[in-house]
Amino acid sequence: MNEHTIRLTVNGENAEVRVEPRMLLSDLIRHQLGLTGTHVGCEQGACGACTVIIDGRPQRSCLVLAVQADGTTVETVEGVECDGIENAVQTALHEQHGLQCGFCTPGIVMSLVAAHRAGVPAATAREQVLDGHLCRCTGYVNIRAAVDAAWEAAGDRRTGYRQENLGQESHRQESHGQESLGQVSLGQESHRQGGSE
């Protein structure tokens, strides 16, 4: 299959890689770049485990082709800085027992970090951002507590955030049977399903 050369910045380092057009960004990150902290739970856009930050927005890397990430800046859980909100999220998840098996955790870290950077308030992060992730172990109770603790520690600094800054494309099902696919390509406005019908 014909390969493409793409260039992207991953965790601050420039990478030039050759990929098949069909390769998923999640596979590029994990298996070609060796950054296995990003997890893959479904490749269906539903679980959120594969979430990374692309050009400042949280995205499901299983729904992005590697070639679509050409020219972008990607952050994965390995690259988040060890101070500020990044550290606050990680510390809070640890202290509040917000993870058990840890498989969903990297995606949740990335979504929360992006949400805080975008000025999303704690309540919105707890009630909406988290709904873009599936965790089968914790029942979410302690993850919600961790959101509050992280926002408290890092400060609810920004106000007046814009909804589109959430940027997360949640493709999860509605809990009551309504389902809808969001936009798949990069740079689209956020499209998420929230609330019950």
Next chain:
Amino acid sequence: MRPRHVGQRVPRVNDHGPLHGTGLYVDDIEVPGMLHAAIVRSPVAHGILTAFESESVPGSASVFGPEHLRARVHAEVPVLWTIGDQQQLGTPLVDEHLRYVGQPIGIAVAGSRYQAEDAAEAVDLAIDYLTPVVGIDQALAPDAPLLYPDSGTNVIATFEAGDSAEHDRAVFAAADRVLRTTLRIGRVHGLAIEPRGIVAVPEPRRAPGNRNRITIYTSTQTPHGVRDSVCEVLGLRQGDVRVVAPDVGGAFGLKDHIYEDELMVVIAALELGRPVKWIEDRFESLLATTHARDEIHEVEVAFDEDGSLRGLRVDGRRNVGARLAVFGGGPLFTALGVVPGPYRWESVRCGGRLVATNTMSTGAYRGFGQTQAALIRERAVDLVAGELGIDPVDLREMNMIAADELPYRMRTPIQLDNGDYRRALRRAGELIAEAPAPPDDGLARGVGYCSYVQMGGIGPSDANEAIGLQIGGFESATVRFEPDGTVRVATGISPHGQGLETTIPQLVADELGINPGTVELVHGDTDTTPYSAYGTAASRSIALGGGAAVVASQRLADKVRAIAAEMLEANPADIELGNGRATVAGTNVDVAIADVARRAWQGFRLPDGSDPGLAESYAYEPVSATFSYATHACRVAVDTETGAVSVEEYVVVHDCGTIVNPTIVEGQIHGGVAQGLGAALMEEFFYDEDGQPLSSTLLDYHVPVSESMPDIRIEHLQIPSPHTPGGMKGMGEGGTNGSYAAVVNAVCSALPDADWSDLATPLSPSRIWQALHERA
């Protein structure tokens, strides 16, 4: 003063990996020269495979079809539980009789996963179609197509539990009233967020005639169990197979054995002499990782006008799928064994049937039948309360076994150990009554309860044998001081989220008088851990694996005291261990335990009777099962226009014996409640009438999201187990067992006018709407 670590909220020691991306899950493992596999699966629910052609597969890939695979097989994949008149004791690794969509029939191996999937796609299958049977009723119909024609029936086994028919009839005849109900327990999927996966790494080929050792990394709960099955099915020597469970991203019972597709990966690796990785995708996971439940229960309850419960009758049928899962009909057997629960009954009589259909096997899932048992009993209790107009808490309390009646033999006839069931019930009733009043928003509201006892710590081994279970019930530990005074605890249990890496060191540290930070749990590797048939499953790990570690540590502490006494010229009985030091009681005379460890490994001037070294091993054979228990109570709001349910308030009052780490226990309850709530309200795996799965993505199979889950108020009772060293009872499954019935009962109580005579879970909006608007 000796610090006590048990009971403290010690932070988990293994969070760093997932939080920072340094965990090592099976798909993170890369081995030089590694190939990738994809599985060829049956596209039909029922048929005969007449040809498996790989001509169109590119030459760069290798494909192994049924004949090739079969040539490597020495024995069937074992079924480890034989129940009633069950004949199926194993299932073939490959079978041209295709019995469910997703049945693995071959494997393709190539340089990348993408290429392997291409190769698997290129295999041409020729299939003679047969008529499938999908549901229990259809499979039991007189002219139903048969999955196993030789047996003449789709019933895989029948069995009974509890009282004789005669006794049952007498009790029912003497009771004032009898109520009946039908409960349909939906088919669910445990849905660990990490799919299954395996990397099989054979040692490089040696001279002909030499055996090749193979290391298998796999996402499993039971590394020793996997090794047992690999060796049995492939005819390998146990010593030639090493199984490693790396970080495991959730299991919940799904990863309690090695699957046929995983065995195919091992075969491919052995045949090719190359490492081979296979990672299940979500579609495969939904199709071909064990499902759970799918049962129909006809329930009858006999009672008196004063509210006394007298008799319980259950006729249970379980859809076991196309063939028995590794623990066969165990979940239904267990359900009917614990169905009496925390109440006095004069008679309990149960019958079970295991029914084969053209669907994925149903196997172990958190609760292992005890979730269904709770629904059967707690629905019956609520029906009686409703019929007599008695408050459901009062009715429960008047029939509940009192603390001073324990130990108590249920009529099935399992013995309950100790506790105060009524206290948990009363307190849960108080807490839910204290919850903030709901807004006046026009939604229908109801409160539901579930009181249960949860069997954990299953054993002893002889009891397992007596009920047809082919594995023993003991757990082992080796506790070893290293020469530098740090401690390593090797255990056969295999944690994958339960926090045992934190809690077992807490237990050990208290026995040895050291800091838990100096104790490390060694687990998940058959080369370095003692045998465990279960690994981590069945709420056994802290009670039995922890119990083994406690006893081994106590013995080790005796040796530390003996050596310290020699060093301090004191009497061993006067030596106290604490804060990392061995001290002569009532004096300042002490020695660092690390110095004792160094001395022991030097072997210098050890006391008479002390062997060199400082390690103890212990295999703990439980004397009987343990029973944690709880009452869950919740309040739901139901929109009668749409059938949508939200769970607003949730309380749990429970006793799991000694609590090693309350934070971890609470986390287990939270996660368990979510899984029971999911099964009560939204989770259901569907097949169409042709046996084609309809729930093949996470957009079709709905699990709870954060929005679905209320916060949970938890109160702990702590009445230590009379049996286990340390007093732990085991509790990993309790949350699920309680929440399923509590939520269902709450919905039913919110909608008293709906028709619940034939109740099917999940109580999805459409089912609720039907119950409200389509009454017969």
